[in-house]
Amino acid sequence: MKLQFTKMQGLGNDFMVIDGVNQQVRLSTSTIRQLGDRYFGIGFDQLLLVEPASRADIDFSYRIFNNDGGEVEQCGNGARCFARFVHDKGLSLKKEIAVETARGVIYPRLEDDGNVSVNMGVPQFAPQEIPFIADSDLIIHPLDIDGVSFAISVVSMGNPHAVQVVADVDVAPVASIGPKIETHPRFPAKVNAGFMQIISRDEIRLRVFERAAGETLACGTGACAAVVAGIRRGLLNPRVRVHTHGGELTIAWAGGSAAVWMTGPAVSVFDGTINLQGEEYAA
Ligand SMILES: N[C@@H](CCC[C@H](N)C(=O)O)C(=O)O
Numbered sequence: 445m446k447l448q449f450t451k452m453q454g455l456g457n458d459f460m461v462i463d464g465v466n467q468q469v470r471l472s473t474s475t476i477r478q479l480g481d482r483y484f485g486i487g488f489d490q491l492l493l494v495e496p497a498s499r500a501d502i503d504f505s506y507r508i509f510n511n512d513g514g515e516v517e518q519c520g521n522g523a524r525c526f527a528r529f530v531h532d533k534g535l536s537l538k539k540e541i542a543v544e545t546a547r548g549v550i551y552p553r554l555e556d557d558g559n560v561s562v563n564m565g566v567p568q569f570a571p572q573e574i575p576f577i578a579d580s581d582l583i584i585h586p587l588d589i590d591g592v593s594f595a596i597s598v599v600s601m602g603n604p605h606a607v608q609v610v611a612d613v614d615v616a617p618v619a620s621i622g623p624k625i626e627t628h629p630r631f632p633a634k635v636n637a638g639f640m641q642i643i644s645r646d647e648i649r650l651r652v653f654e655r656a657a658g659e660t661l662a663c664g665t666g667a668c669a670a671v672v673a674g675i676r677r678g679l680l681n682p683r684v685r686v687h688t689h690g691g692e693l694t695i696a697w698a699g700g701s702a703a704v705w706m707t708g709p710a711v712s713v714f715d716g717t718i719n720l721q722g723e724e725y726a727a
Contacts, residue, residue, distance in 0.1 A: 445719070445720050445721075446717050446718070446719055446720075447462065447467065447469065447717065447718050447719075447720050448462075448463065448467065448715065448716070448717050449461060449462050449486070449715070449716055449717075449718070450529060450533075450712055450713075450714070450715050450716075451486065451488070451712075451713040451714050451715075451716065452492075452525040452528070452529065452710065452711060452712050452713060453521075453525070453690075453711050453713055454520075454521030454522065454524050454525050454662070454664065454690075454708060454709060454710050454711070455521055455661060455662035455664075455688055455690035455691040455692075455693065455708060455709065456660075456661030456662055456688075456689065456690025456691065457489050457490075457521040457522075457660045457661055457662045457663060457664070457690060458487070458488050458489050458713075459488050459489065459490050459491065459492050459521075459522055459525050460479060460480070460486055460488045460491045460492070461491075461492045461494065461525060461526070461529045462491070462492070462493050462494065463494050463529075463533060463535065464493045464494055464495040464496075464507075465494055465495065465496055465504070465535055466535075469493060471491075471720075472513075473513030473514070474513065475513075475720070476491055476509050476511070476513040477511065477512055477513040479491065479718075480511030480512075480513075481511075486716070486718070488511055489510070489511055489654070489657045489660050490508055490509060490510055490511065490516075490519050490522055490657065491508075491509040491511070492506070492507070492508055492519070492522045492525065492526055492529075493506075493507040493508075493509070494506070494526065494529065494530060494535065495507060497542075497543075497544055498544065499544070501542065502542045502543065502544045502549060503530075503536055503538065503541040503542050503543060504526075504530060504535070504536070504541065504543050504544070505543070505544050505545075506522075506523070506526055506543045506544065506545045506550075507546070508522055508545070508546075510654075510655065510656035510657050511656070511657055512656040512657075514656055515546070516546070516603055516655070516656075517545060517546040517547040517602040517603045518545055518546070518547060518550075518564075518601055518602030518603040518665050519603075519664065519665065520562065520564060520601070520663070520664020520665040520666075520667065520668060520706050521662060521663065521664035521708070521710075522664070523543070523550055523552050523560075523562045523564070523664065523706075524552060524559075524560035524562060524664070524706075524708060524709070524710035525710040525711075526543065526552065527541060527543075527552035527553070527554060527560050527562070527710065528554070528560060528710040528711075528712065529712070531554055532712060539553060539554045540552070540553040540554075541553075545602060546602070547600075547602035547603070548565050548602060549565070550562055550563060550564055550565055550602075551563040555707070558709070559707050559708060559709055559710075560707070560708065560709070560710045561705060561706065561707040562664075562705070562706045562707075563703045563704075563705055564601055564602075564664075564665070564668050564703065564704045564705070564706050565601070565602065565703055565704065566701055566702070566703055566704075567599050567600065567601055567668070567669070567672045567697070567704055568599070568600040569581060569583075569598065569599060569600070569676075571598065573600045574598045574599075574600050574604045574631070574633075574635070575604070575631070575632050575633055576598045576604070576606075576630055576631055576635075577629075577630040577631075577632070578598075578630070583597060583673075583676050583677060584596070584597055584677065585597070585598060587606070587625065587628065587630065589621060589624045589625065589628065590624070594608055594621070594625070595608060595609070596608050596625070597673035597676065597677065598635075599668075599669035599672050599673055601665040601668045601669050601672075601704065602665070603636065603655070603665055604631060604633060604634070604635045604636060604655070605635065605636045605637075605638055605665065605666060605669035605670075605673075606625050606631070606635045606636070606637050606638065607638040607640055607666075607669055607670045607673040607674075608637075608638070608639060608640070609640055609641075609642060609674075609677075609679070610639045610640065610641055611641065612641055613639055613640075613641045613649045613650065613651045616639040616641075616651060618637075618639055618651050618653050618659055619653075619659065621637070622637045622639075622653025622658075622659060623653065625637035625653070626653060626655055634655045634656070635655060636652055636653070636654050636655045636663060636665070636666055636669075637652065637653040638650060638651075638652045638663070638666045638669060638670045638673075639651045639652070639653075640670040640673070640674060642674065642679055642680070643687075645679070645680055645681045646680070646681050646683065646684055646685060647684065647685045647686075647687070648670060648671070648674065648680070648684060648685075648686055648687070649686075649687045649688075650662075650663075650666065650667055650670050650686050650687070650688055651688070651689065652666035652688075654666070660690075661688060661689045661690030662688035662689065662690035662691065662693070663688075664693065664706055664708070667686040667688070667693045667695050667706065668695055668697075668704045668706055670686065670695075671684045671686065671695040671697060671704075672697050672704060675697055675699060682696060682697060682698055682699065683695075683696045684696075691708070691709065692708070693706060693707065693708040694706070694707045694708065695707075
């Protein structure tokens with residue numbers, strides 16, 4: 445059976461996007477892992493599956509898989525690519541759509557300048573929402589790694605994030621400490637580890653060691669989580685430019701129960717077709 449897909453990227457965070465509205469798609473964990481392999485497959489950080497919504501007031505359902513085959517709750521750069529995909533492929537003529545994810549509804553909007561803005565929902569901080577093992581709901585938690593205490597803020601943007609402030613992201617221990625935070629026993633579902641350098645109250649630099657995917661060129665939910673953490677710590681203004689290795693995002697949050705807004709690019713790279721065998725199919 446043949447499966448059509450589009451390769452997309454948002455700030456270099458790259459995706460295999462599949463239309464599951466017009467194709468019947470069933471992919472096993474091991475097939476997703478194989479497709480995600482940059483040498484033996486197509487190569488991507490996440491696979492995004494567009495499916496019909498389960499309710500009349502929602503336009504689509506959005507499923508996200510890391511390149512290890514595991515399904516996750518949310519993906520910010522993917523949300524912008526999702527909106528660009530459904531529009532460019534004629535699945536929706538709307539400029540603003542409602543999309544259900546594993547953890548709530550998000551609202552992407554195509555802007556006239558080509559960017560996509562997304563209402564990413566309200567951030568959560570309670571330890572059980574992350575999930576994070578802690579006695580109390582603090583803005584900064586000490587996290588012990590090999591006898592060294594790291595000051596982290598925990599944020600759920602649907603998916604879990606641990607954010608720390610560093611002096612210089614270029615020399616931050618992303619590769620060595622990132623995996624230790626990701627798999628720390630106080631994060632039962634693992635976590636995305638963000639390293640944020642504050643440039644000014646309106647501008648940060650950010651690197652994220654993503655859960656399962658490793659360090660990516662950018663992480664949209666990581667950018668939302670970092671800005672929210674910085675605002676809660678009193679370090680940032682409500683609207684912040686986030687510089688990543690893959691480019692720039694704007695994140696806005698008014699605090700409290702306000703939703704986080706993310707604005708940035710979403711780009712199609714190429715369309716392709718693959719053959720699937722056995723139990724996997726697209727029809
Ligand atoms: N790249 C994404 C986040 C993808 C999921 C993440 N690795 C997780 O496991 O939660 C983004 O742009 O937000």
